Amino acid sequence: MKSARREVIAALLAALLVTAAFVVPQLHLGIVTPLIHSTARQIQMYAEAAPIFGWWDVHMGWGTGPAIVIGFGTALWGPAVARRLPWRAVPWVTWAVSGGWAFSLAMVDGWRRGFADRLTTTNEYLRQVPSVTDIPYAVRSFSSRILDFQPHSWITHVSGHPPGALLTFVWLDRIGLGGGMWAAIFCVLIGTSAAAAIVVTARVLCGDDLARAAAPFVAVAPTAIWIAVSADGYFAGVAAWGLALLALATRGAVRLPALVAAGGGLLLGWAVFLNYGLGLIALLAVAVLFTAPTVRTALRTLVPAVVAALVVVGVFALAGFWWFDGYTLVQQRYWQGIAANRPFQYWSWANFASVVCAIGLGTVAGVTRAFDVRAIKARSGLHLLVLAALLAMICADLSMLSKAEVERIWLPYTVWLTAAGAFLPARSHRWWLALNVVGALALNHLIFTNW
Numbered sequence: 001m002k003s004a005r006r007e008v009i010a011a012l013l014a015a016l017l018v019t020a021a022f023v024v025p026q027l028h029l030g031i032v033t034p035l036i037h038s039t040a041r042q043i044q045m046y047a048e049a050a051p052i053f054g055w056w057d058v059h060m061g062w063g064t065g066p067a068i069v070i071g072f073g074t075a076l077w078g079p080a081v082a083r084r085l086p087w088r089a090v091p092w093v094t095w096a097v098s099g100g101w102a103f104s105l106a107m108v109d110g111w112r113r114g115f116a117d118r119l120t121t122t123n124e125y126l127r128q129v130p131s132v133t134d135i136p137y138a139v140r141s142f143s144s145r146i147l148d149f150q151p152h153s154w155i156t157h158v159s160g161h162p163p164g165a166l167l168t169f170v171w172l173d174r175i176g177l178g179g180g181m182w183a184a185i186f187c188v189l190i191g192t193s194a195a196a197a198i199v200v201t202a203r204v205l206c207g208d209d210l211a212r213a214a215a216p217f218v219a220v221a222p223t224a225i226w227i228a229v230s231a232d233g234y235f236a237g238v239a240a241w242g243l244a245l246l247a248l249a250t251r252g253a254v255r256l257p258a259l260v261a262a263g264g265g266l267l268l269g270w271a272v273f274l275n276y277g278l279g280l281i282a283l284l285a286v287a288v289l290f291t292a293p294t295v296r297t298a299l300r301t302l303v304p305a306v307v308a309a310l311v312v313v314g315v316f317a318l319a320g321f322w323w324f325d326g327y328t329l330v331q332q333r334y335w336q337g338i339a340a341n342r343p344f345q346y347w348s349w350a351n352f353a354s355v356v357c358a359i360g361l362g363t364v365a366g367v368t369r370a371f372d373v374r375a376i377k378a379r380s381g382l383h384l385l386v387l388a389a390l391l392a393m394i395c396a397d398l399s400m401l402s403k404a405e406v407e408r409i410w411l412p413y414t415v416w417l418t419a420a421g422a423f424l425p426a427r428s429h430r431w432w433l434a435l436n437v438v439g440a441l442a443l444n445h446l447i448f449t450n451w
Contacts, residue, residue: 007365007424011435014356014364021051021353024346031343034350034404038341046338046404049447051350052357053405057448061114063107064445070101071220071437078216079429087208091196094215098195102188102224102233105444118229118451119187120180123156125169125231129178132170139163140320146329148336157231159333162326163316164273165231184229191233194240194415195219201240201247202419205291205381210422214382216433217421222360222440226408230451235274236411239281242267243288247381249301250292261301265308271412272309273316276327277402278412280392287384331401339403347403355393358407359417360439362432366420386420389413408451 025034025047034050035043048055074097082090106114120126132138142163145154153159158166169183177186195218203211227233245264249257268285271278285305292298313323356364370386392413396402402409424432443449 004425004428007368010368011361011365014361017349018051018353018356021350022049024350025050032345033343034346035338036341036343042338051347051354051404052407052443052447052449053451054447054449056446058446059108059448060445061108061110063104063109063114067101067104067108067441067444070097070104071441072434074101074216074220075430075433075437078219078433079213079426082212082215085212087203090212090215091199094199094219095193095196097219098192098221098224099188101220102192102228105225105440106184106188106228108444109448113448115184115229116181118180119169119183119231125157125166126178126180126183128155128158128166129169129173132166135167135170136319138170139167139316142321143325143329146326146333148333156337160330161275162273162323163321164270165235165275168231168234168274187231187234188228190237191227191230191411192224192237194227194233194237195221197237197240197244198416198419201244201288201385202382202422204244204247204251204253205288205385210382213426213429214419214422216429217363217366217436218415218418220433220437220440221363221415221418222436222443223358223411223414223418225440225444225449226358226411226451230408230411232275232408232411232451235271235278236415238267238274239271239278239284239412240415242271243281243284243385246285246288246301246305247291249305250288250297252293252297258300258304262304262308265305266312268305269309269312273312273323275412276323276330277396277409279327280395281412283388283392283395284385284413284416287388288381290384291379291381334401339401342403344400344403348397351397351402351404351406352393354404354407355410355414355417357439357443358410358414360436362424362434362436363418363421365432366423367417369423370420372423382419382422385416389416405450407449 024032034047085093108114145152146159147153172178172182172186198218199211199215202214242264245260248254249261249264254260268281271281289298289302367386370383372383375383393410421432
């Protein structure tokens with residue numbers, strides 16, 4: 001009873017946080033506001049629906065019906081189906097439901113506005129793809145084009161990320177999958193596969209029951225709103241599978257653990273060259289390694305993983321891009337733009353209101369159970385991963401390099417929080433799942449999100 005009361009209180013406090021984040025901008029409290037030193041037009045463009053990056057727009061679309069069916073169908077029957085399915089089918093079904101849920105939510109905004117044209121807007125990667133006619137030169141000169149207000153500066157999203165992000169879309173274009181539709185399909189498929197990676201990791205680290213309990217929560221998480229469609233969904237998928245492979249190697253759940261660990265290292269190394277913020281994924285990797293049965297096993301996993309990750313670093317260095325140079329310059333570029341007008345006095349806490357919107361109140365209730373001293377002492381992998389994801393977001397918030405848009409930017413971490421619903425009592429899963437679904441549907445139909 002005490003735990004149930006704690007979960008309800010946590011959900012209510014989270015709801016109050018979200019309410020405050022939406023109401024405070026209307027009170028004109030000086031620097032405790034989403035945007036300063038800006039025109040009315042700029043405020044409308046960048047902060048109309050703060051803390052969510054988007055615009056108020058009550059709307060429906062042909063995705064509304066399927067989203068309602070998938071969301072509430074999963075809330076009602078998902079837990080029972082997850083318990084009864086053969087294990088081999090659980091990750092695949094979780095991925096399929098997650099993909100259908102994400103695509104349906106995107107279709108609420110329409111085919112072009114919600115899906116096919118999402119990655120073709122002014123500051124997106126696809127706008128830069130035609131300018132890359134020489135890939136080696138683009139990588140070699142990448143750092144020199146990060147800063148703004150100079151000839152041939154990269155556009156916003158390209159400059160704000162390491163070259164791996166741009167290269168991905170250039171390569172897609174080179175193999176004949178150019179344009180917004182193929183880029184969107186790619187990002188959604190990889191992004192929603194994170195749901196499968198999470199349940200695989202949960203089973204390896206915590207057992208069959210907890211993994212099955214997590215499946216419905218990750219399948220219809222509100223994070224899907226930003227996975228479909230943003231490149232950050234792709235980043236989240238890559239990082240999730242890197243951690244999943246690391247978990248499989250750490251717990252000896254595969255025949256060639258060293259090779260699997262190296263695969264995990266390659267993916268995590270690539271992830272760091274997709275998004276500078278994914279340097280913090282090291283916290284989640286450490287959490288996985290901490291679950292190893294012995295120190296020797298942890299080292300046997302760590303060494304091939306680190307070597308493989310360093311191979312990625314070495315290839316980029318040989319190609320002419322040094323990650324730390326790019327990271328230093330991107331901080332300067334960050335403060336050249338709108339970030340200078342986004343006060344930390346508002347975003348330091350409103351960022352977490354955005355996180356609540358992205359994970360749902362049901363997940364917030366589950367996160368309260370991650371602070372289980374007994375489970376932490378027993379090195380329960382999923383508990384440690386949820387706590388590591390929270391720590392990563394706190395570090396990102398305190399860096400002041402994540403002000404606004406974190407519902408998208410922090411996807412590689414928030415997707416892990418969604419699994420915390422598995423910690424809740426089984427009898428309450430339907431209710432908390434339904435609450436997450438209601439929140440996602442309401443937000444997606446009331447706000448036209450920028451991503």
